[in-house]
Amino acid sequence: MELAVIGSGKKLSVSDSVFDREFSRDLVHQVVVAFRNAGRSGTKAQLTRSEVSGTTKKFKKQKGGGARHGDYRAPIFIGGGVTFAAGPRSFAQKVNRKMYRGALCAILSELNRQGRLSVVEEFDVAEGKTKVLVSKLTEMGLSMRPLIVTENGSDALYLAARNIPYVQVRDVQGIDPAALVGAEHVVMTADAVKKVEEWLA
Incomplete structure (x- = not known):
């Protein structure tokens, strides 16, 4: 399948097994609960x-x-x-690697089907100020709990986002099922999409 890259008019070819997988509510629920329980101190x-x-x-x-x-x-x-x-x-629960990756694929696929997944060529800000990032998100229409996934995020982007409680910036290694489920909209750079595809395919 292909994903449209916003702002460039290009199409990004991706694997159907990662971005067009059938959604399994039970699998996603089990993996999200296990992920959250693993963070409990006990x-x-x-x-x-x-x-x-x-x-x-x-x-x-x-x-x-x-x-x-x-x-x-x-x-x-x-x-x-x-x-x-x-x-x-x-409180840790055992989750197989195949189940964990399958849940991530199911979540990404469902986000894509619902139109809550956007792919951009790159995502960055000129300076590490909150108002700069807020203005950029407003222009894109992302005002409610966006998750920004970038492969090579600058320090300015992380600095600009750290004072906004509803905005999360992650690299590919930092995404998790709880963050994906809790986000209203996910913005991924083209490089991040390819890295995720290599990881989950």
Whole structure:
């Protein structure tokens, strides 16, 4: 298939397996969830009865004082241990490389079908100022959460975009399924498209 390069009148020939693949909602959902879970720290921890600091001395006699208790570290007391204490854990989910790449292809293909994928010859700004990039995006009609993918992005482009919370600038190695799904529009340079095709084909 061919993708139109905006502003040049050229056509870029790309692989159907990458940019014209059938969309699989289940596959994309599984990969996006796994990607996000891999970023979770999983460091939540609580203390059990045996881990709480404090004396284990029996503080009252066994009988004649109501309920029987051994020490104040029991879960029913304030400052005591937690009955089913949470511990550090990993939220990582196994995703095969073939599944991950297949999900990226499915997302890119769906973006292309919906008209939310634009290819440009190059994307850069003259100076690293926010208003320069905002003006450029406004001219292109990209005001809502654009993702800019460039192979050779200049420092000025990254500087101009870092103060805009809804704009992301990535290189080819930095794209991920969560970023693609969360973007309203994806702008890719022609060089980036070829790199992505080499990577995913």
